[in-house]
Amino acid sequence: MHIRSLFYFIGEALKSIARNGWMSVASIAVVAITLLILGSFMVLNYNVTLITEDVKEQVQIVLYVDEEASGEDRLKLQQKLVGHPQMEEVRFVSRDEALERLKRQLGDRSYLVEGYEGEDNPLRDSYELRTKIPEDIAIVAGEIKEYPGVDYVDYGSGVVEPLFQFTGVVRWMGLIFMAGLAVTAVFLIAHTIRLTVYIRRKEIMIMKYVGATDWFIRWPFVFEGLILGFIGAVIPIIIIYYGYNTAVAWAQTNIYFVSLVSPEDIIEEMVKVLLPLGVILGVLGSSISVRRFLKV
Amino acid sequence: MQICRIIQLTAAEKGKYFRGWFSMIDIRNVYKEYGTDIVALKNINLEIDRGEFVFVVGSSGAGKSTLLKLLHMDARPTRGSIKVFGRDITRLKNREVPLLRRNLGMVFQDFHLLSDRNVFENVAFALRVIGTPPREIRKRVPLSLELVGLKDKAFKRPDELSGGEQQRVCVARAIVNRPAVLMADEPTGNLDPNTSMGIMKLFHEINIRGTTLIVATHAKELVDHFQKRVIVVENGAVVSDRERGVYINAH
Ligand SMILES: Nc1ncnc2c1ncn2[C@@H]1O[C@H](COP(=O)(O)OP(=O)(O)OP(=O)(O)O)[C@@H](O)[C@H]1O
Ligand SMILES: [Mg+2]
Numbered sequence: 001m002h003i004r005s006l007f008y009f010i011g012e013a014l015k016s017i018a019r020n021g022w023m024s025v026a027s028i029a030v031v032a033i034t035l036l037i038l039g040s041f042m043v044l045n046y047n048v049t050l051i052t053e054d055v056k057e058q059v060q061i062v063l064y065v066d067e068e069a070s071g072e073d074r075l076k077l078q079q080k081l082v083g084h085p086q087m088e089e090v091r092f093v094s095r096d097e098a099l100e101r102l103k104r105q106l107g108d109r110s111y112l113v114e115g116y117e118g119e120d121n122p123l124r125d126s127y128e129l130r131t132k133i134p135e136d137i138a139i140v141a142g143e144i145k146e147y148p149g150v151d152y153v154d155y156g157s158g159v160v161e162p163l164f165q166f167t168g169v170v171r172w173m174g175l176i177f178m179a180g181l182a183v184t185a186v187f188l189i190a191h192t193i194r195l196t197v198y199i200r201r202k203e204i205m206i207m208k209y210v211g212a213t214d215w216f217i218r219w220p221f222v223f224e225g226l227i228l229g230f231i232g233a234v235i236p237i238i239i240i241y242y243g244y245n246t247a248v249a250w251a252q253t254n255i256y257f258v259s260l261v262s263p264e265d266i267i268e269e270m271v272k273v274l275l276p277l278g279v280i281l282g283v284l285g286s287s288i289s290v291r292r293f294l295k296v
Numbered sequence: 297m298q299i300c301r302i303i304q305l306t307a308a309e310k311g312k313y314f315r316g317w318f319s320m321i322d323i324r325n326v327y328k329e330y331g332t333d334i335v336a337l338k339n340i341n342l343e344i345d346r347g348e349f350v351f352v353v354g355s356s357g358a359g360k361s362t363l364l365k366l367l368h369m370d371a372r373p374t375r376g377s378i379k380v381f382g383r384d385i386t387r388l389k390n391r392e393v394p395l396l397r398r399n400l401g402m403v404f405q406d407f408h409l410l411s412d413r414n415v416f417e418n419v420a421f422a423l424r425v426i427g428t429p430p431r432e433i434r435k436r437v438p439l440s441l442e443l444v445g446l447k448d449k450a451f452k453r454p455d456e457l458s459g460g461e462q463q464r465v466c467v468a469r470a471i472v473n474r475p476a477v478l479m480a481d482e483p484t485g486n487l488d489p490n491t492s493m494g495i496m497k498l499f500h501e502i503n504i505r506g507t508t509l510i511v512a513t514h515a516k517e518l519v520d521h522f523q524k525r526v527i528v529v530e531n532g533a534v535v536s537d538r539e540r541g542v543y544i545n546a547h
Contacts, residue, residue: 214390
């Protein structure tokens with residue numbers, strides 16, 4: 001394609017977009033909404049995945065050893081834990097070690113636990129356990145609770161499981177909803193291009209008569225769809241960029257311990273995914289109309 | 297020493313050497329049927345040479361427009377062959393049709409001008425959409441407008457022009473790409489007799505400059521006035537074909 005022709009096609013496409021007014025606006029809006037939702041889900045998904053990874057790291061079972069347990073029981077318990085097929089890591093924390101930790105955590109208020117060393121230590125020996133698959137944690141915790149020499153077990157139930165479920169449900173709902181919106185976007189663009197074909201029918205006829213090639217006649221319509229889709233993708237990218245920056249700024253001042261994906265990474269991902277998708281939706285819409293209504 | 301050489305001509309060279317030998321347009325045993333019961337043209341045989349001026353006359357529904365449409369590849373014949381520049385256009389691939397049309401200008405009864413742009417842009421449109429460089433467009437459009445006598449109206453819009461002037465714009469648009477053949481389907485159908493005579497004189501002028509003219513018309517006085525070749529079509533068949541003919545009505 002000659003560069004001059006390229007400018008001609010884009011120019012004609014822009015003229016049509018301006019002339020179609022509200023139809024163009026509606027087409028762009030539906031593409032923008034579709035991609036805004038997709039983009040938002042992606043942003044959410046990235047962060048949920050990141051947080052889940054974070055939480056998974058922290059997901060562990062703490063097993064408190066019964067104070068009355070005999071030395072033999074304790075040895076057996078350790079052997080059973082280490083031998084458990086789903087166990088990734090078994091770490092023994094003695095009561096002394098636990099107290100040291102507590103002191104460290106308390107920092108300049110460590111005087112609070114002063115005098116509890118040795119025999120007066122109120123803490124118990126414990127095991128910190130990590131399962132191979134984080135999702136197995138509840139099952140494993142249930143099993144080892146019954147082992148002899150165990151006082152009780154503790155794990156982050158209530159937080160972990162809903163989080164795993166949440167990501168799955170969100171993904172499916174989002175996908176179905178977006179598929180519907182994407183189809184709407186394609187048909188709206190197809191309808192807009194159809195309108196352009198109708199408005200330009202005289203030009204098309206003259207073009208055929210003076211010997212313009214079929215593709216020369218088609219390209220402006222293809223470009224119209226492409227540009228509609230492109231603009232429809234740029235808008236959500238801008239919205240997500242500003243929205244996410246604001247959200248991150250808010251999170252940093254209010255819930256500072258949470259880790260989030262950086263805005264730069266998010267934007268890069270949005271541009272890589274939303275822009276091509278917008279263009280694809282646009283070109284898909286215009287090809288439908290070019291095929292059906294542009295008899296060249 | 298080589299005295300005699302047998303030269304094997306390439307296809308391009310054949311075109312160059314032999315083109316002048318062929319009739320510009322050679323129609324053989326052409327039929328055009330629409331569906332099963334409408335026979336628009338039956339067994340048409342015509343030859344039109346380079347530089348001729350041909351009137352095609354006949355009553356309404358005789359098949360004049362159909363004949364021009366076949367030449368312009370707007371429709372394909374049901375049977376027969378149509379050679380243009382020695383090439384059978386009935387066998388053209390779809391993508392070759394635009395190239396044929398660049399060599400066959402066409403003018404209609406309805407002016408088909410684009411009302412959202414001026415005269416210059418209307419003529420330039422025909423060049424733009426076949427990828428002509430702007431330099432070339434700026435050169436050729438004024439020449440074409442000058443020939444049709446509309447140089448000073450180049451920046452007027454079509455609705456600011458009279459019917460005759462609008463038709464001149466269409467002629468300028470049809471010849472701006474310098475086609476070998478200019479075809480017109482009832483070009484004066486919407487014009488008064490005086491203006492019609494002006495358009496016909498313009499065609500004559502264009503013909504004198506070397507373009508082959510094929511004009512389908514009902515304008516009896518004009519046909520009689522110009523004393524050119526007249527082909528009479530009735531009920532889809534050629535019933536008369538005379539040099540320096542006059543308009544004859546079969547009925
Ligand atoms: N697309 C078509 N489908 C079916 N029949 C057609 C079609 N085009 C033309 N015809 C028929 O073919 C015949 C010849 O039509 P054509 O338009 O060539 O006549 P014409 O000589 O140009 O008439 P006029 O002087 O009124 O323009 C007519 O009977 C017409 O009804
Ligand atoms: Mg006709």
